[in-house]
Amino acid sequence: xxxxxxxxxxxxxxxxLRDRGDLLVITGLGSPSYDxxxxxxxxxxxxxxxxxxxxxxxxxxxxxxxxxxxxMVVTGDGEQLMGFGALATIALRAPRNLSIVILDNxxxxxxxxxxxxxxxxxxxxxxxxxxxxxxxxxxxxxxGVAPLRQRVHACESLNLAVVKIAxxxxxxxxxxxxGVYVKNRFRMALGHAPA
Amino acid sequence: xxPDLAAxxxxxxxxxxxxxxxxxxxxxxxxxxxxxxxxxIRLAEADPSITSVVLTTEExxxxxxxxxxxxxxxxxxxxxxxxxGNCINTLALQACTRFPLLMVVTMRxxxxxxxxxxxxxxxATEAALRLMGVLTWRADDPKDVAPLLRxxxxxxxxxxxxxxxxxxxxxxxxxxxxK
Numbered sequence: 311x312x313x314x315x316x317x318x319x320x321x322x323x324x325x326x327l328r329d330r331g332d333l334l335v336i337t338g339l340g341s342p343s344y345d346x347x348x349x350x351x352x353x354x355x356x357x358x359x360x361x362x363x364x365x366x367x368x369x370x371x372x373x374x375x376x377x378x379x380x381x382m383v384v385t386g387d388g389e390q391l392m393g394f395g396a397l398a399t400i401a402l403r404a405p406r407n408l409s410i411v412i413l414d415n416x417x418x419x420x421x422x423x424x425x426x427x428x429x430x431x432x433x434x435x436x437x438x439x440x441x442x443x444x445x446x447x448x449x450x451x452x453x454g455v456a457p458l459r460q461r462v463h464a465c466e467s468l469n470l471a472v473v474k475i476a477x478x479x480x481x482x483x484x485x486x487x488x489g490v491y492v493k494n495r496f497r498m499a500l501g502h503a504p505a
Numbered sequence: 506x507x508p509d510l511a512a513x514x515x516x517x518x519x520x521x522x523x524x525x526x527x528x529x530x531x532x533x534x535x536x537x538x539x540x541x542x543x544x545x546i547r548l549a550e551a552d553p554s555i556t557s558v559v560l561t562t563e564e565x566x567x568x569x570x571x572x573x574x575x576x577x578x579x580x581x582x583x584x585x586x587x588x589x590g591n592c593i594n595t596l597a598l599q600a601c602t603r604f605p606l607l608m609v610v611t612m613r614x615x616x617x618x619x620x621x622x623x624x625x626x627x628x629a630t631e632a633a634l635r636l637m638g639v640l641t642w643r644a645d646d647p648k649d650v651a652p653l654l655r656x657x658x659x660x661x662x663x664x665x666x667x668x669x670x671x672x673x674x675x676x677x678x679x680x681x682x683x684k
Contacts, residue, residue: 359601360598361567361597361598364564364565364595364598365568368571368572368575370558370568370569371568371574371576371580372573372576373576375532375574375575375577395562395565399560399561402559489601497575500575500577
């Protein structure tokens, strides 16, 4: 068991989003949204500000509706804990174009750094393996980021990566909070008209 | 009961649920199973043009349908009234992004309920949905199912609203507990 890690979350996320091409990104509420925003706002980003536990399921629905586009969910260990069952739902469907990246600092960072289940013994990579994710990565060092980015773009298999990041609260980079705007912007980038 | 006999015995309104969803160009049917939805679930699972997803808990369906809509496709969430309670906080996702959310809810704790543990959530279902800004309709008569669901689908998909059709226990029939 490893409680969090040492990686700089912003450097990890910036590395995953480098030369993003046609990548679509869903972010879990809290710091993962700030990390993705800090790497640069983009029409292909959809940021959650509530509905804790839903990020991975938004990614599943998007991946199945857009099977030719790579979809990456970037979330935290606390957010994914609230959507624990969703991992089972996703493992059954196993879309090849979906990657789930859990930034694991072992804490609920947004609420005062209380230790999370992941910080007290639960290892998401083992959970994902047990429920049938065909590909699971445990990223402990920056050298693991480029191969993970490659996997996200390859669309060869549903995959989940647990990235062990340092437990620290960085300056917030706030994404837009107008959900209708972000939704319409995202859909228009895919060629869909607003209602 | 063999599957073909089960299909033959299913009341017409159960078929209507699927037919209306199909006509509304629903491409994703996500659900936590209930006996009242068994026909729609079976037909959706068998339809190659529909992606069917069984959920572990109902609120997963709200995130899923938000994602499918971001990707340009329509869906519907089928569940029992108990599952409405599981969805409450997640309904914020619909309220804040205004994506079309169509829900079909089979009622428990509503009429002739044998298991009183179903009553608290069953009695609160419609009020809870309305508190969260969901538009609701109730069907207790088989002939009302298709028109109510068709109207709900119109207001969801053309008006970016959250819409729920509640299928009452008088419609579904009394559950046989002692066989």
